[in-house]
Every structure is written in C-alpha cells, then in structure tokens.
Amino acid sequence: MLCVRTAFRHVHCSSKNLQTLRVSRHFTAYYWSDTETEPESRMFKAVKNFFSPEIETPEYSIIEQNEEYELREYTSSKWVSSQVESMTYSKAGSTMFWRLFKYIQGNNVKEQKIAMTAPVTMHVKPGAGPACENTFTMSFFVPKEYHDDPAKPKAEEVFLTEFPKRQVYVRSFSGFSNEEKWLSEAQKLAESLGDKDDFHKDFFYTAGYDSPFKLFNRRNEIWFIVKDQDKLSHDSDDSEHQR
Template sequence: MKYLIITVVVVALLFTAAQAYISNDLAKTEQQAYEVIWKNDVLEARYYPKAVMATVTGSSSDYKSSSNQHFRVLAGYIFGGNEESQSIPMTSPVHMTFDESGSEMSFVMPSNMELDGLPKPNDRGIKFSESEEKYVVAIRFGGWSDDEKIKQNSDLLMKSLETMGIEPQSAPWYMGYNPPFQLVNRRNEIAIEVSATDMERIKML
C-alpha cells in the first residue's frame, strides 16, 4: 500500500510538472493581436486588426472530423510542407467554422509575415488571404471542445447579443487556443462579428 501511494504521488507530481511546462511553453506562442474594448462576466468585445490567414475547406460538417482533417493539412504546411521547406511558427488561436454545407479552418500566420511573402504550399487546397479589421464579441469556455459545447456557447452568445439589441454581422465561429496534449487550462471561444455602430453602443453599457 505504501508503494502504491508513493507511485500515485510521483505520477501526480510528474503530470503537474509536465502540464506546467506545456503551459509555460505555450505562453511563448504568438497570439493573434486584439484590443479588448468592453467585457462583463460572460462576454468580451474586441477589435481585431488585419491578419494573414492560411485556410482549408472541406465537406465535413462536425467539429471532430473536420478539426482532425484540416489540422493535419495546415500543420503540414507550417512544418515544412511548402516549396521552400520552410518551418513557420505556430500561432493561436485556430479559427473554425462548420455547418451543413461543410467546414473551414484557418491558421493565423505570424505577424512578421506578409501575404505575398508566404512560401507556396505543397497542398494546393491551402488558400491565403488577409482578413479585414473587425469588431467581435466573444464568449469563452474551458475543457475539451465538442459539437455540443460549441452549439451551447454559440446559442448563448447569439441570445446574449439579441438581448443587448445587437445585430450579428456573421455566423458564429470557433477559436481554439491549445494543442491536444495540453490537458488543463484549456481555452476555447465562440465569436461573432458586430458592426462598428453596435460596438459604440456596447462601449456605453
């Protein structure tokens, strides 16, 4: 019994140390820039400047299958799957949209890379674009994402905006900040674009 307790304690300490190391290492990952304009206990309103995005699309309409499929393609690109065999640093978050018609995933390219300076992908299904600056309202949730949690938080965000009298300018999309091997302190968000006029109203709340 004594050895079992010691083993459990050692495993717990190793797990805690490993997750702390992962969290510390991920803190060094570049995060897409934004400015917080307003927030309450549930919602956060933000301004996002332009960003360069690498995007893939597919026919999968659920979170699990589309995330696995698309992530492999985009990860392959930044890990050297391009004409210059260039490694590109991973950033966060990963953006995803999905509905009955299909799905889309985007990686945000590092802020020091410009659209016309990106190496051409080996996979021609990857497309590049520069997003427009936008105003966004987001809601955060923890743990592991799945279709049910994404729908619940999307519905909650839509209902919150309706209560505030804010007209959405986009469908909800998902943003994930953590790799699969991070087991604690996971961050997930659902976001919706809003107009500049409505953002001025939100500031006054």
Template sequence: MLKTIKQALFSTGLEMPKWTALPNQAPDYEIRQYEPAKWVCTSVKTVEWDSAINTGFMKLFNYIKGKNEKAQHQANPPKPTEPDVFIENRPAITVFVRSFGGFAKAKKNQEEILALAESLKRDGKAFQERVYYSAGYDSPFKLLNRHNEVWLIKRS
C-alpha cells in the first residue's frame, strides 16, 4: 500500500522499474527489492558529476525520443543507434534508498549518499561501499516538488 502511494506521488507518468518495499524500521531510508529488468544505459567519461549527469541525460533522452533503430519507445526496447548507449539486462537487486528534493547537484548528491551510508552503519546493514546509484524522476524544467534518490546496494 505504501509503495503504491509513494509511486503515485512521485510518478512522472513514465514507465518505472517494478519494486517491492521490504520490511524496515528506519525512518530515514527504505529497502526495496527491484525485479529483473532491461535498463537503457550509457557511459560518460568525466570526473565532474554535474557534467556527467547532463551528458548522460541528453544521450538517454535522445534514445527515448526516438534515436534508436525502431525510432520509438516500447516494452521490448529497440537497439540504440549511438555507440555509447546500450541495453543491459540486470538481475533483481536489493537496495537501500534515501529520498530527497530539490536539484541533485554533485554536492547535494554526495551529502545524501554519505547520510545514507551513516544510517546504514548505525543500523548494522551491510552494503557495497564502492558503488552507488543516483535516481532523478523529474524533467529539468520542473522547479518545485522534485523527487531524487540515492541507492546503495545491499550486500548479503
């Protein structure tokens, strides 16, 4: 029920990966189990986070808007036409998720991932320390009530 409400509140109307909320007592993060899915991905070679996000966003936005071999968006994703955009079959994954508003610039993103890591250490949760994900759900033109997340992968 909570998952459905949360997805409805920050849904942009775009297709999102399917996930299930797992039991959790912490007020400052969620635990989610994502189902296996196909992800459209890109590689960006830069150390400057804000620049990488802008470049990566445009590559993936172009793919969604038709820069692919079938020139349309569908459940069976068409092959990208840009060499550094690719389809990746990812297995199920369990992640710890911290949500935040505003624009996810480099400094804010770093603050949120460090806060999530501290909360997980406080609660004795094991997670991969060298990899994290950042998820943004809003158009760059949306100015208010933005929804962003940082994810750390649960370690068994």
C-alpha cells in the first residue's frame, strides 16, 4: 500500500524566488519568478503558457483497448528525471518539478532552452510500511530532436533516463487529481486487469498532460509496466530509477 498522508496542498519552499498560486482546492501552481513581488498578471501568463497546445508527446501504438484500459507499446525514448524520498506525493512533486523546469530553461551544460513536453510522469515506489518514505521519480520527456545528444544536466539531482521500447497498461481519467485520486484510479486499473500477472505490482506511474490552468477535458493516466520491458539505463547507473 502506498504511504501517503495528504492531498495536493499549498507547499512552502525555502527558496525566496519560488512563488505559488492556488488554482483549485486540489492543485497549487508553482512558478519561478525573478522577484518576490512579481505582478499576478505576469505570473498567470508564465504558468498558463508553460504547456503549448502543440506539445510533443512520446510515440506509441495501441495493442488492446476497452472501456477500462489500453495496452500500449511505446517506442524507445529519452527523459530527464529527478528523484526524492518523501512521505507525500505533493511535496516530492513540487521539489522535482522545479529541478526539471530549471533544466529545460537552460540549467544544462549546453545552456539550451528546451520546449515543455507531456506527460509529466511520476514513478511511485511505495515504502516498506505505513510510516515509510516512498521513492518518487519525476520525469519530463526529452523532445525527439534532442534524442541523439541530449544536454547533460548541471544539477547533481537531475539525470537523463532512457526508456526502451515497452508495453504499458494505461487507465485514463479526467479532472484535477490528487494523491487519493491517483490511488483510487490505480486500484481500478488493477481490478480491471483481473488475474493478469504480467505487470509489475511493486511500483506504478502517474502521468499528467495539462497545464494547471486548463479546467476542462483534462487528461490524467495511471501506468502499469509490463514485466521484462522496463530496464532503464542512466548515465552512470543501470538500476531502475536509482541515483
């Protein structure tokens, strides 16, 4: 069972330049500003424009589809990732999101600005008990034009990840999500798969596709990874999502 205690909430960060905006009771938008008192109109524009309508996503084909889930096969792809051990999904997510955001804004060895992509995924590996810390790994998809030579991160806590071709069980749902909703939808996906035993049960992924300012037709997904297809390779570590 995943060890979580709170839903998405306002999280205070120690950096004076990290600003927050409450979007709904489930979601707080975080944005990076040059000053502590940036006008709300400029802040709104920065966050709203973060996700383009033509945002790039990883390529996949659909192998099986029904009302409850899809079985997809993704092509190999490269991602930039960060990892945190935490009791809560929301706190871990806000920390890692800004590490990765700074990477695509030029905090890499090439000082290269990289377009935002979707989905933003979170690999969730539950801890050993109810008072545990869970291991969360957030990833941004690297645009395909950079796959041959992606810029290496400057920050030690950010790393490049390669996903080989693999199959994934996917459950989609709409609306704003939070920890309780992610867990509920993961349970529904598990139930819909019945007696199938060909996927990993010790971790799962969440995937979000939308700007926090998008109110309608939001797209969220739960991913279960088919076994023997998810061996990842990092720059200096071949174990899955470890640094």
